[in-house]
Amino acid sequence: MKYDHIKQAVYRKIESGEWPEHHPVSSENQLAKEFQVSRMTARRALQELSDEGLVVRTRGAGTFVAPLKSQSALLTIRNIADEIRLRKHRHHAVVRLLEEVDAEPGLATLFGLQQGAKVWHSVITHFENGHAVQVEDRHINPALVPHYLEQDFTLRTPHEYLCEVTPLTEASHQIEAVSPTSMQQQWLDLDQAEPCLQIQRRTWAREGMVSQAVLTHPGSRFRLGGHMTFSQKAKVLKTQTKK
Amino acid sequence: MKYDHIKQAVYRKIESGEWPEHHPVSSENQLAKEFQVSRMTARRALQELSDEGLVVRTRGAGTFVAPLKSQSALLTIRNIADEIRLRKHRHHAVVRLLEEVDAEPGLATLFGLQQGAKVWHSVITHFENGHAVQVEDRHINPALVPHYLEQDFTLRTPHEYLCEVTPLTEASHQIEAVSPTSMQQQWLDLDQAEPCLQIQRRTWAREGMVSQAVLTHPGSRFRLGGHMTFSQKAKVLKTQTKK
DNA sequence: TACATGCTATTGTATATACAACATCAAGAC
DNA sequence: GTCTTGATGTTGTATATACAATAGCATGTA
Numbered sequence: 001m002k003y004d005h006i007k008q009a010v011y012r013k014i015e016s017g018e019w020p021e022h023h024p025v026s027s028e029n030q031l032a033k034e035f036q037v038s039r040m041t042a043r044r045a046l047q048e049l050s051d052e053g054l055v056v057r058t059r060g061a062g063t064f065v066a067p068l069k070s071q072s073a074l075l076t077i078r079n080i081a082d083e084i085r086l087r088k089h090r091h092h093a094v095v096r097l098l099e100e101v102d103a104e105p106g107l108a109t110l111f112g113l114q115q116g117a118k119v120w121h122s123v124i125t126h127f128e129n130g131h132a133v134q135v136e137d138r139h140i141n142p143a144l145v146p147h148y149l150e151q152d153f154t155l156r157t158p159h160e161y162l163c164e165v166t167p168l169t170e171a172s173h174q175i176e177a178v179s180p181t182s183m184q185q186q187w188l189d190l191d192q193a194e195p196c197l198q199i200q201r202r203t204w205a206r207e208g209m210v211s212q213a214v215l216t217h218p219g220s221r222f223r224l225g226g227h228m229t230f231s232q233k234a235k236v237l238k239t240q241t242k243k
Numbered sequence: 244m245k246y247d248h249i250k251q252a253v254y255r256k257i258e259s260g261e262w263p264e265h266h267p268v269s270s271e272n273q274l275a276k277e278f279q280v281s282r283m284t285a286r287r288a289l290q291e292l293s294d295e296g297l298v299v300r301t302r303g304a305g306t307f308v309a310p311l312k313s314q315s316a317l318l319t320i321r322n323i324a325d326e327i328r329l330r331k332h333r334h335h336a337v338v339r340l341l342e343e344v345d346a347e348p349g350l351a352t353l354f355g356l357q358q359g360a361k362v363w364h365s366v367i368t369h370f371e372n373g374h375a376v377q378v379e380d381r382h383i384n385p386a387l388v389p390h391y392l393e394q395d396f397t398l399r400t401p402h403e404y405l406c407e408v409t410p411l412t413e414a415s416h417q418i419e420a421v422s423p424t425s426m427q428q429q430w431l432d433l434d435q436a437e438p439c440l441q442i443q444r445r446t447w448a449r450e451g452m453v454s455q456a457v458l459t460h461p462g463s464r465f466r467l468g469g470h471m472t473f474s475q476k477a478k479v480l481k482t483q484t485k486k
Numbered sequence: 487t488a489c490a491t492g493c494t495a496t497t498g499t500a501t502a503t504a505c506a507a508c509a510t511c512a513a514g515a516c
Numbered sequence: 517g518t519c520t521t522g523a524t525g526t527t528g529t530a531t532a533t534a535c536a537a538t539a540g541c542a543t544g545t546a
Contacts, residue, residue: 060538177462195438303508
């Protein structure tokens with residue numbers, strides 16, 4: 001499988017960070033020459049990488065490493081700020097906490113740190129047209145993310161910062177319905193405890209787990225929606241059963 | 244784009260139901276002859292359909308229409324009964340309501356029916372190891388689904404029945420956190436109103452909207468989870484931005 | 487400067503061919 | 517009946533080639 005050889009070579013360049021977003025990928029002819037294969041074989045490698053969304057190809061221009069910023073709309077829940085702006089609404093954020101804390105035992109294990117090691121912690125409330133729609137309670141692995149505490153998260157969300165600083169490779173999510181804690185209630189400006197949609201998101205880079213975020217949305221002000229056609233459904237199914 | 248011509252021809256056969264699950268698809272050579280193209284062009288059509296999960300290809304055997312039964316794990320939320328059995332737990336269902344009712348105006352519009360037309364309505368509680376984990380409140384378009392009221396839904400879930408009777412082509416979902424109504428609370432054997440995760444699922448066939456289901460889960464007994472790697476994430480992203 | 491033209495590199499589509507790997511079935515050997 | 521063998525059809529991989537469509541750049545022109 002020569003084409004798979006080429007795919008993996010390109011994949012390594014991207015995954016290692018040697019080729020960042022928008023970096024040009026060798027052209028079909030260059031790869032064909034370099035790997036001593038025909039252009040059609042090199043083409044297949046790039047084509048499959050494109051199908052998988054790792055590179056973007058433009059006729060006449062070339063092949064480039066795909067930007068990873070934008071996220072799948074439904075599961076990773078795109079950056080809340082982008083989502084709000086997409087609806088042409090105003091977004092602003094208020095930083096409630098930004099601190100260094102002792103890691104809880106469970107989290108220390110997930111991060112691969114010693115018991116009692118320090119981790120970074122931020123709590124940020126996101127507003128849509130002046131109404132609180134999400135409180136983002138996030139813990140960060142300081143071994144993998146530099147200068148987290150010095151960022152101004154009213155300008156750029158933690159998620160955006162993480163995407164820039166580290167190449168994320170995996171994510172897991174859990175969605176559940178909960179009653180907000182009194183602190184969450186306060187952070188969301190809720191008069192009374194209403195049901196909240198809570199999403200736990202964990203993200204990994206190649207070196208290990210980068211961050212855990214707990215995103216809490218008031219049920220009355222947030223809804224998670226999606227739509228898929230038959231063939232798209234089948235495609236998602238395939239990516240999931242493949243593992 | 245000759246290859247796209249072939250893709251669409253095959254797609255129509257599948258979508259129309261003329262080729263059911265596991266039905267053999269014409270071979271590359273047959274298609275090449277039929278459409279007056281080279282084998283490589285016919286091959287591309289089948290290959291892309293395979294990438295999209297519509298057909299399954301086996302070297303030496305041939306190409307076949309893919310089984311659609313299994314659903315994407317995260318969004319369509321696989322059949323609750325399957326999910327429970329997958330965890331090696333006991334599942335049973337209790338039918339709370341199974342009746343013909345007047346369609347609400349909104350639903351009649353969605354179904355493409357006259358105001359005040361009759362629709363079918365079922366309410367079923369699903370139990371995992373004896374604990375209620377979901378109440379399924381479903382409305383059915385009687386124009387597209389036969390004999391719904393005569394089914395025994397303790398043996399086969401409505402979702403399973405619908406999948407057998409009609410070829411579903413699209414689905415949309417909304418997820419939110421709510422307080423249960425008093426009826427839902429009763430159907431779920433809840434002592435007090437706890438936050439519930441509520442999923443609204445609408446499904447379409449080619450002829451129109453088939454069904455609307457509202458699935459309500461007690462927050463304390465249910466969690467929606469998922470995991471995806473980098474390249475899978477990118478693939479999902481692509482299918483969603485494509486529209 | 488501003489615009490138009492054309493050249494070149496790159497990706498997209500289509501074809502023809504060759505061989506490899508595998509599944510299925512039928513005929514024959516035991 | 518059971519197993520082996522081989523023929524045939526199918527998909528998978530790889531190559532070589534041709535032309536189309538587009539992007540980007542450089543060059544020439546007004």
